[in-house]
Amino acid sequence: MSWIVVEARPDGGASLHELADDADVPGMPILPLEVVSRVEVPEADLPAELAAREASHPRWVLDDTAARYPALLAAGVGLERCHDLRLCHAILRMSAACAGSVLATSPPGPWDAPPDHDAWHEPDEVAAIPTLFDAVDEAGDGVGVSPVGGPAGVDEPPDLLAELALQLDAVAGSAGPGGLRLLLAAESTGALIAAEIAHDGLPWDVAEHDRVLTALLGPRPAPGRRPAVLEELATRVRTTLDAPDLNPDSQPHLLQALRRAGLDVASTSRYEISAQRHPVVEPLLAYKKLARLLSANGWTWLDTWVHDGRYRPDYVVGGVVTGRWASRGSGALQLPAQVRSAVRADPGWALVVADAAQLEPRVLAAMSGDGAMAAAARGADLYQGLVDAGAVATRKEAKIGMLGAIYGGTTGVSGAVMPRLSAAFPRAIGLVESAARAGERGEVVSTWLGRSSPPPGERWWAARAAGTGEGADPADAADARRRARDWGRFTRNFVVQGTAAEWALCWLAALRRRLRDLPGRPHLVYFLHDEVVVHSPVEVAPVVADAVRAAAGEAGRLLFGDGPVEFPLDVSVVDSYDKAG
DNA sequence: AGAGGTCGCGCC
DNA sequence: AGGGCGCGACCTCT
Numbered sequence: 001m002s003w004i005v006v007e008a009r010p011d012g013g014a015s016l017h018e019l020a021d022d023a024d025v026p027g028m029p030i031l032p033l034e035v036v037s038r039v040e041v042p043e044a045d046l047p048a049e050l051a052a053r054e055a056s057h058p059r060w061v062l063d064d065t066a067a068r069y070p071a072l073l074a075a076g077v078g079l080e081r082c083h084d085l086r087l088c089h090a091i092l093r094m095s096a097a098c099a100g101s102v103l104a105t106s107p108p109g110p111w112d113a114p115p116d117h118d119a120w121h122e123p124d125e126v127a128a129i130p131t132l133f134d135a136v137d138e139a140g141d142g143v144g145v146s147p148v149g150g151p152a153g154v155d156e157p158p159d160l161l162a163e164l165a166l167q168l169d170a171v172a173g174s175a176g177p178g179g180l181r182l183l184l185a186a187e188s189t190g191a192l193i194a195a196e197i198a199h200d201g202l203p204w205d206v207a208e209h210d211r212v213l214t215a216l217l218g219p220r221p222a223p224g225r226r227p228a229v230l231e232e233l234a235t236r237v238r239t240t241l242d243a244p245d246l247n248p249d250s251q252p253h254l255l256q257a258l259r260r261a262g263l264d265v266a267s268t269s270r271y272e273i274s275a276q277r278h279p280v281v282e283p284l285l286a287y288k289k290l291a292r293l294l295s296a297n298g299w300t301w302l303d304t305w306v307h308d309g310r311y312r313p314d315y316v317v318g319g320v321v322t323g324r325w326a327s328r329g330s331g332a333l334q335l336p337a338q339v340r341s342a343v344r345a346d347p348g349w350a351l352v353v354a355d356a357a358q359l360e361p362r363v364l365a366a367m368s369g370d371g372a373m374a375a376a377a378r379g380a381d382l383y384q385g386l387v388d389a390g391a392v393a394t395r396k397e398a399k400i401g402m403l404g405a406i407y408g409g410t411t412g413v414s415g416a417v418m419p420r421l422s423a424a425f426p427r428a429i430g431l432v433e434s435a436a437r438a439g440e441r442g443e444v445v446s447t448w449l450g451r452s453s454p455p456p457g458e459r460w461w462a463a464r465a466a467g468t469g470e471g472a473d474p475a476d477a478a479d480a481r482r483r484a485r486d487w488g489r490f491t492r493n494f495v496v497q498g499t500a501a502e503w504a505l506c507w508l509a510a511l512r513r514r515l516r517d518l519p520g521r522p523h524l525v526y527f528l529h530d531e532v533v534v535h536s537p538v539e540v541a542p543v544v545a546d547a548v549r550a551a552a553g554e555a556g557r558l559l560f561g562d563g564p565v566e567f568p569l570d571v572s573v574v575d576s577y578d579k580a581g
Numbered sequence: 582a583g584a585g586g587t588c589g590c591g592c593c
Numbered sequence: 594a595g596g597g598c599g600c601g602a603c604c605t606c607t
Contacts, residue, residue: 250603251588269589292590295601320597324593331600334591360593407595414595493596497593529593529597 035068037061037160059083061164064115065191066317073199080516084188085163086111087318091187092170097180097450101170110158176450182558183449186505187318193508193524194315194325201310202343202525203535205576209302209342216338217290220299230290236283248287296331297339305330311343313526322494323451323501324529333528343526343533343577350541352522353580354548354571355531356504358382361402363500366556366565367448370428374564391424392417405432406496408489432492439491440484447498448559456487499559503567504530506558511551518543533577541573 037060060082062068072079089111092103099105171180214220218228226234238246243257254268261280265272270288273281305311311330319326327333335343345351356362361382365373376385386398397413401421404414405428422429435445439453442461446452460483466472467480508527515522515534522536522544536544549569556567572580 247603252604267588288589292601296591322597324597326598328599331591333593334599336591404595407597409595411594489595490597497597500593531593 035063035160037164057081061085061160063158063160065188065195067115069192069195070199073195078196079192081185082188082192083164083184084191084317085160085167086115087187087191088167088184089163090318091183091451092167092180094452094454095174095180095450096444096446096452097176098170098174101166101173103166103170106166111163174450179449182506183447183451183502186449186502186509187323189509189512190317190325190505193512193527194317196512197524197527198312198314200523200525200535201312202533203346203349204306204309204311205342205344206302206306206309208344208576209306209339210299212339212341213293213298217294217298227290227294230287230294233283233287233290237280237287240278240280240283248284249291293336293338296334297336301330315527320501321454322498323447323505324497325527335528337578340577345535345575348538350536350538350573350575351525351577351580352534352536352541352544352548352571352573353531353577354534354545354552354569355581356507356552357568357570358402359503359530359567360406360496360500362565362567363448363503364406364428364431364496365425366560366563367495367499368428368431369563370425370431371564373425373428376425377565380568386421386424389424391420405429406493408436408492432496435495436488436492438488439494440488442487443491445491445495447495447502449499449502451498451502453491453494453498456483460487500530503555503559506555507551508532510554510558511548514547514551515544518547545571545573 057080060079062082062084064086065082065084069079069082089103092098092101093112095104167184171177171184174180210220213227217230221227225231234246234248237248238244241257241261243253243260246253246257248254251268255265258265258268258273258280261278263273263276263278263280265276270285273284313332314328314330315332316326316328319328325333343351357380358377361373362377364370365377365382372389373386376382376389376391379385381395383395383398383402386392386402387395392398392401397417400409400413401417403409404418405421409415410418418429422433438445442456442464444452444455463476463483464480467476467478472480504527508524511532511534512524515524518540520537520540522534522540524532525535526533532548534544534548548571552567552569556563556565570581574580
């Protein structure tokens with residue numbers, strides 16, 4: 001076996017050597033060739049901005065970035081670019097653009113198996129993440145370097161270069177090779193970024209978080225006890241409902257007590273309760289709000305997820321069917337506004353917080369080529385632009401109408417505004433309507449770069465068969481229609497949400513590259529669908545803010561060329577996250 | 582005791 | 594009367 005040796009350079013890059021199998025190089029991380037290879041990827045059809053770099057920079061081919069890269073980072077090695085075979089395989093298997101390829105038509109193989117997280121970590125080891133030296137020591141029997149898809153030593157290790165060849169073939173023969181290449185590059189860079197964010201961590205002020213909790217809930221109680229403020233609210237709820245033994249955390253009992261007290265509710269949801277006029281509403285809603293804070297982001301969360309002043313989100317790149325990232329364990333994508341003041345830059349550092357304004361409607365305008373909507377999106381406020389264009393009367397109508405168009409809203413204000421939007425912006429609305437109709441027929445839809453939606457499952461087709469035709473039971477027919485509409489809402493949203501996710505990935509990747517050129521090592525510390533946070537030395541922060549904007553422009557050009565749609569950002573330089581925006 | 586389902590709600 | 598998620602609490606079933 002030959003080995004690739006990755007050697008950290010002082011400038012933060014890495015160099016590599018190929019070694020004989022008995023080589024022993026103390027202090028250097030070593031990976032077997034089957035796990036990581038340096039490969040030059042053909043650059044045909046890449047946008048010019050990428051192609052120039054593609055020619056001169058190596059792209060590391062990894063079987064699974066999430067499994068390999070943390071150890072590299074721990075050893076002080078950063079990779080500039082990679083091709084993640086696992087993530088790219090998943091995209092290409094599903095993509096309608098290469099449905100006829102060998103890759104897509106082969107029976108399921110090891111690259112289709114879900115990643116085995118247990119194989120990455122040795123729970124009994126002191127270090128949660130195995131070091132590369134562990135991998136080398138145990139490589140002889142496969143432990144620690146087990147490939148994706150099967151127990152070590154049982155299956156043949158997947159052949160990385162063979163898989164790469166299949167993937168490149170699938171792309172080259174596809175209907176949209178340029179888009180897919182960009183998508184695969186962006187997805188893979190996302191995998192690098194997710195690991196880098198986990199490595200660096202989001203700076204977190206535990207004392208400030210504790211202050212917030214104490215101010216809202218009272219001092220931290222003994223384990224198993226309610227904080228004083230919550231207990232007080234619970235008592236008020238019990239008294240008001242005349243239910244002395246009520247546990248307000250129990251939905252069935254709470255619903256029972258509410259109905260007995262005369263409230264007209266069918267559930268205990270905040271929405272229903274807030275519509276009632278009753279003295280219990282105020283303390284109960286306050287209770288629910290604070291109980292949520294305590295259970296989701298209270299002291300237990302703090303103890304579990306924040307260490308040494310850093311919160312380390314565990315992102316799952318490609319974890320959502322649309323291409324959005326998911327997260328694992330700590331609710332990284334649901335940090336409530338209440339605790340954002342605890343996200344605090346280190347002394348001498350700042351947070352550069354940026355979010356893309358009305359990203360999804362802008363993406364829809366760009367991908368549909370709707371000139372009228374693009375013109376309305378010229379300013380910083382797209383919704384006001386729709387009003388100024390005369391399409392709708394108020395900004396509120398514009399917002400609800402656009403969200404309805406993207407999410408599939410048909411009732412209320414949303415449904416009422418749709419005909420006017422459709423008349424004013426026929427291509428944009430036509431695109432989402434067409435995606436909805438395709439989904440209702442059970443067809444696959446695709447994003448701008450070529451990520452495809454999953455087809456409906458067996459139950460969907462069975463329900464459709466049962467509900468279609470002359471003699472169908474009316475109940476079956478109604479069920480089939482409902483399922484069709486539901487799936488149409490999913491595919492309608494898929495094309496927009498998925499393309500927005502692609503824009504965001506390109507934005508992240510472009511930003512990361514720009515940050516590498518700046519002094520002081522400003523680095524990404526958080527990502528949330530259409531928002532990024534960069535931790536930066538204070539004196540570099542203004543340049544970082546420029547880089548974030550420039551990266552947004554680059555993302556727009558990468559996806560849509562020099563089209564008319566702009567992607568403005570709201571950028572803030574702050575010392576804590578709550579001050580952004 | 583533990584697994585799995587439902588609800589409710591946080592984020593976009 | 595919307596799309597996508599993850600998580601904790603409770604509850605039920607095994």
